[in-house]
Amino acid sequence: MPHTPDVVVIGSGINGASCAFQLASRGLDVAVLERDVAPAMGSTGKSAAGVRVQFTTEANIRLSLYSLPVFREFESRYGRDIGYRPIGYLLLVPEDRWERHLESVALQKRLGAPVEVLDPHEAQRYVSFEPTGLAGATFGPWDGVIDPHMACLAWVEMARELGVHFRMRTPVTAIRRLGDGWLVSSGNESWSCGHVVNVAGAWSGQVGRLAGLDVPVGPKRIQIFLSAPHADPRTYPLTIDLSTGVYLRSEGDRVLFGLDNLQQPFGFTEGVDQEWLEHVLLTGVDRYPWWEEMAVDLRGSWWGYYGVSPDNSPLIGFHPDAEHWIDACGFSGHGIMHSPACGVAVAELVADGRTSTVNVDHFSHDRFDKGVAVEANIF
Numbered sequence: 343m344p345h346t347p348d349v350v351v352i353g354s355g356i357n358g359a360s361c362a363f364q365l366a367s368r369g370l371d372v373a374v375l376e377r378d379v380a381p382a383m384g385s386t387g388k389s390a391a392g393v394r395v396q397f398t399t400e401a402n403i404r405l406s407l408y409s410l411p412v413f414r415e416f417e418s419r420y421g422r423d424i425g426y427r428p429i430g431y432l433l434l435v436p437e438d439r440w441e442r443h444l445e446s447v448a449l450q451k452r453l454g455a456p457v458e459v460l461d462p463h464e465a466q467r468y469v470s471f472e473p474t475g476l477a478g479a480t481f482g483p484w485d486g487v488i489d490p491h492m493a494c495l496a497w498v499e500m501a502r503e504l505g506v507h508f509r510m511r512t513p514v515t516a517i518r519r520l521g522d523g524w525l526v527s528s529g530n531e532s533w534s535c536g537h538v539v540n541v542a543g544a545w546s547g548q549v550g551r552l553a554g555l556d557v558p559v560g561p562k563r564i565q566i567f568l569s570a571p572h573a574d575p576r577t578y579p580l581t582i583d584l585s586t587g588v589y590l591r592s593e594g595d596r597v598l599f600g601l602d603n604l605q606q607p608f609g610f611t612e613g614v615d616q617e618w619l620e621h622v623l624l625t626g627v628d629r630y631p632w633w634e635e636m637a638v639d640l641r642g643s644w645w646g647y648y649g650v651s652p653d654n655s656p657l658i659g660f661h662p663d664a665e666h667w668i669d670a671c672g673f674s675g676h677g678i679m680h681s682p683a684c685g686v687a688v689a690e691l692v693a694d695g696r697t698s699t700v701n702v703d704h705f706s707h708d709r710f711d712k713g714v715a716v717e718a719n720i721f
């Protein structure tokens with residue numbers, strides 16, 4: 343592995359792999375350093391795999407409008423299956439959010455996103471629920487799921503074919519300035535490079551600190567639960583009850599479900615919390631009365647980390663306190679779906695000094711406390 347690449351990418355999750363592929367497509371020499379034994383072992387391997395266009399801010403809708411067609415056409419463009427299934431996202435909207443929700447739907451449609459507005463009765467064709475308190479529902483027919491492992495490994499392979507070097511079991515332990523660029527070290531081994539790309543997910547704040555930089559991204563534990571086999575021939579879309587936040591979707595013949603714990607303290611908390619499972623079931627059963635009969639498979643449940651920023655939206659851009667350092671992290675629950683846009687934006691920042699395909703100004707480091715619109719559809 344050469345030790346003087348143009349770019350060192352730290353982290354080999356879905357965003358590191360997407361960045362590596364796009365950087366190499368621009369003719370750059372790239373080394374990816376990953377502390378784990380294989381790609382996709384961080385949050386990428388733990389996600390609910392959902393991809394959607396139904397956001398409330400123009401910036402996020404545009405990231406999705408770039409990214410979803412990449413997933414939809416991945417096989418025809420690159421000859422690789424990434425498990426894209428357009429099962430849809432179904433948002434169940436309570437009366438007090440309906441007007442605001444329709445404003446976002448108008449924005450999504452104006453920007454070119456396909457979204458259908460349904461009354462609660464029509465929405466029942468997708469999944470059974472108790473409609474009390476709901477004004478309506480929206481369905482995104484492009485939305486659905488991909489297989490994040492397959493997508494990450496596809497980009498790793500495609501990047502390797504373009505000459506990118508991936509090094510596993512290589513935790514970055516020290517970073518310092520070297521001339522205009524950086525010296526990145528793992529134990530006794532070092533790489534000198536022009537640019538560093540910090541795509542270390544929930545660990546990006548730690549990586550920033552190695553270089554003396556404040557990257558305001560930290561970990562938050564998120565849990566996902568799985569039912570035992572469930573008899574319904576329908577494939578449930580990724581359905582979110584916006585009155586409680588409880589979500590579910592089909593996973594084979596089972597139901598995958600969860601709820602973001604807003605009280606969850608930040609930090610690398612481990613394990614599945616059974617009290618939270620009970621809370622999710624009790625919160626969800628009013629909307630989905632069939633949960634009374636649904637058995638839970640605890641062995642099929644799991645947990646992982648969101649990398650979160652102060653406003654739950656990502657940081658994508660140059661660090662204000664250090665030249666040639668780019669962060670692409672803090673994606674909370676959107677790092678799978680926005681990975682195509684992340685890769686192309688990072689490659690343009692490195693190669694051209696600015697982006698032209700997707701605008702990432704909204705995700706700059708200096709946006710906080712400046713009245714920038716905050717995304718409301720964070721799940």
Ligand SMILES: Cc1cc2nc3c(=O)[nH]c(=O)nc-3n(C[C@H](O)[C@H](O)[C@H](O)COP(=O)(O)OP(=O)(O)OC[C@H]3O[C@@H](n4cnc5c(N)ncnc54)[C@H](O)[C@@H]3O)c2cc1C
Binds near residue numbers: 352377378387389541
């Ligand atoms: C339960 C759950 C459900 C989710 N559901 C969705 C969803 O439905 N849709 C969606 O879009 N997103 C979802 N997400 C979020 C999504 O998983 C993440 O945003 C995404 O995986 C981030 O990818 P990444 O490549 O940026 O980070 P990661 O996949 O976490 O990769 C970062 C990598 O950096 C490595 N690393 C860390 N420190 C170092 C170091 N010092 N040196 C070298 N390597 C290092 C790690 O080992 C890791 O492999 C979910 C997340 C969780 C936990």
